[in-house]
Amino acid sequence: MSERKGDGFEFGSMWYGVPKKANYLKVEERRQVEEIYHDLMARFVGRQMGSFNKLSDRDIGVTPSEDIIKARSDVFQGNIKALESEVWEEALERYRAKREAELDETTGLLNKNAFGVKYEEELKKFNNLEGEGDESDEKEVMVFMHFDIDFFRQINEIIKHQAVDLVLMKMAEKIKSRIRPFDAAARVGGDEFEILFTHVDEQKVLEVVETVLIIIGETEWAPGQKLSVSAGVHVIKRGTNPYFANEKDKTDTGAYISKQRGRDGFTLIEDKEYTFFKHDREHNTFVAGRDASGLIKDFRVTLANCIHEVEASLQRSIETILIFFEEEKERKKGSAVSLADYMEKFYHVNTGNINDLTLKQIAELLFMARNATKFGEVS
Numbered sequence: 495m496s497e498r499k500g501d502g503f504e505f506g507s508m509w510y511g512v513p514k515k516a517n518y519l520k521v522e523e524r525r526q527v528e529e530i531y532h533d534l535m536a537r538f539v540g541r542q543m544g545s546f547n548k549l550s551d552r553d554i555g556v557t558p559s560e561d562i563i564k565a566r567s568d569v570f571q572g573n574i575k576a577l578e579s580e581v582w583e584e585a586l587e588r589y590r591a592k593r594e595a596e597l598d599e600t601t602g603l604l605n606k607n608a609f610g611v612k613y614e615e616e617l618k619k620f621n622n623l624e625g626e627g628d629e630s631d632e633k634e635v636m637v638f639m640h641f642d643i644d645f646f647r648q649i650n651e652i653i654k655h656q657a658v659d660l661v662l663m664k665m666a667e668k669i670k671s672r673i674r675p676f677d678a679a680a681r682v683g684g685d686e687f688e689i690l691f692t693h694v695d696e697q698k699v700l701e702v703v704e705t706v707l708i709i710i711g712e713t714e715w716a717p718g719q720k721l722s723v724s725a726g727v728h729v730i731k732r733g734t735n736p737y738f739a740n741e742k743d744k745t746d747t748g749a750y751i752s753k754q755r756g757r758d759g760f761t762l763i764e765d766k767e768y769t770f771f772k773h774d775r776e777h778n779t780f781v782a783g784r785d786a787s788g789l790i791k792d793f794r795v796t797l798a799n800c801i802h803e804v805e806a807s808l809q810r811s812i813e814t815i816l817i818f819f820e821e822e823k824e825r826k827k828g829s830a831v832s833l834a835d836y837m838e839k840f841y842h843v844n845t846g847n848i849n850d851l852t853l854k855q856i857a858e859l860l861f862m863a864r865n866a867t868k869f870g871e872v873s
Contacts, residue, residue: 521675523589526589527582527585527586527589528585530585530588530589531581531582531585534581534584534585535577535578535581538577538581595608596608598680598681600659600662600663600666600681601662601663601665601666601681602663602666602670603666603669603670603679603680603681603687604678604679604680604681605680605681605682606680606681606682606683608680609678609680609682609688609690610738612678612680612690613638613678613690613738613741614738616636616676616678616690616692617636617730617735617736620634620636620692620730620732621732621733621734621735632732633695633696633697634693634694634695634696634732635694635696635699635729635730635731635732636690636691636692636693636694636729636730637689637690637691637694637699637702637703637727637728637729637730638688638689638690638691638727638728638730638741638744638745639688639689639690639691639703639706639725639726639727639728639745639760640682640686640687640688640725640726640742640745640746640748640749641686641687641688641689641707641710641723641724641725641726641749641760642685642686642687642723642724642725642749642753643685643721643722643723644721644722644723644724644753644757644758645722645757646684646685649661649715652716653715653716658715661713661714661715661721662681664713664714665710665713665721666679666681668709668710668712668713669687669689669706669709669710671709672705672706672709673689673691673706676692676693677689677690677691677692678690678692687723688742688745689706691703696729696731699727699729699762700762700771700780703725703727703760703762704771704779704780707723707725707760707773707780708773708778708779710723711723711758711773711775722757722758722773723758724749724750724752724753724757724758724759724760725745725748725749725752725759725760725761726744726745726746726747726748726749726750726751726752726760726761726763727745727748727760727761727762727763728741728744728745728748728763728764729762729763729764744763745763747763748760748761748762748763748768749761751768751770752770755770755772755783756772758772758773758775759771759772759773759780759783760780769782769783770782770783771783
């Protein structure tokens with residue numbers, strides 16, 4: 495393992511530094527590039543040391559003198575020094591390639607997969623601090639926010655795709671200007687975004703969320719026309735370990751509530767409480783509305799009814815398939831007829847082609863929907 499020494503790193507008996515031109519990078523960028531750089535240099539130094547040891551032990555049966563060993567060491571140290579700049583450029587290229595794979599092409603925010611990885615990393619660090627920090631650390635929480643742009647489809651139809659991309663880019667820049675280096679923001683769908691705020695004072699959750707949503711609300715999509723968003727916000731307390739998918743479900747439901755309450759606001763989710771905050775454009779602040787827990791109950795009932803209708807329709811389709819299948823077997827007595835083969839060819843006027851893959855996909859959707867109805871149960 496390499497160990498930091500001043501402006502460089504020590505690896506065994508050898509030393510390598512970081513090129514001075516690295517100073518132009520931002521702190522977080524430099525840290526990540528340095529990690530890649532140190533890994534590359536450590537591999538090279540390790541190979542050099544292996545070659546050096548073999549060369550020292552080898553020869554014509556004569557142990558090399560200390561002067562010869564030192565001279566060889568100086569040569570190897572010189573080789574390492576000469577490669578610092580080249581290896582740094584390689585590390586920079588690898589970092590850029592990694593970042594490109596992690597970023598949304600239009601906005602420059604994280605993409606869906608990279609954001610999921612970031613969430614897991616931050617949650618692990620957040621919970622590992624439990625019991626180790628001072629009193630202020632114990633009052634810190636993480637905040638997960640999901641939001642959709644209101645009336646995005648209509649905006650898209652009015653100003654067209656290319657102009658929408660420019661609007662999203664402007665909005666993304668505003669988000670970047672308000673979040674801190676250790677927070678994370680991502681575009682996870684066409685008009686869907688998520689932000690993870692880390693190390694937030696529990697007393698300042700609303701202030702942090704409102705600051706970002708206010709700056710987003712200043713983004714113009716046409717002269718005099720500003721964006722509004724509907725958001726769901728969940729507070730994650732230390733010692734809990736919520737799955738990423740659950741956080742997405744919770745905050746997505748919060749965004750749904752915000753839309754039902756009139757849009758241009760956010761729903762704060764704490765334990766089983768759902769409070770909607772409406773954006774007061776005149777005073778540029780957010781005003782708390784009534785508790786939204788009842789809406790969750792209505793949402794679950796509506797979803798349960800939809801599930802029941804889908805299941806009933808699916809059951810009728812399967813029964814129809816089996817009736818026709820039995821008739822097909824009767825017609826082709828003596829021939830092997832499998833249900834899977836028959837389903838591949840079956841076409842129903844209401845359901846279209848149904849095969850085993852379709853049934854599997856429907857079953858998975860029903861499973862997710864049933865889980866959604868259990869979310870946020872209200873007594």
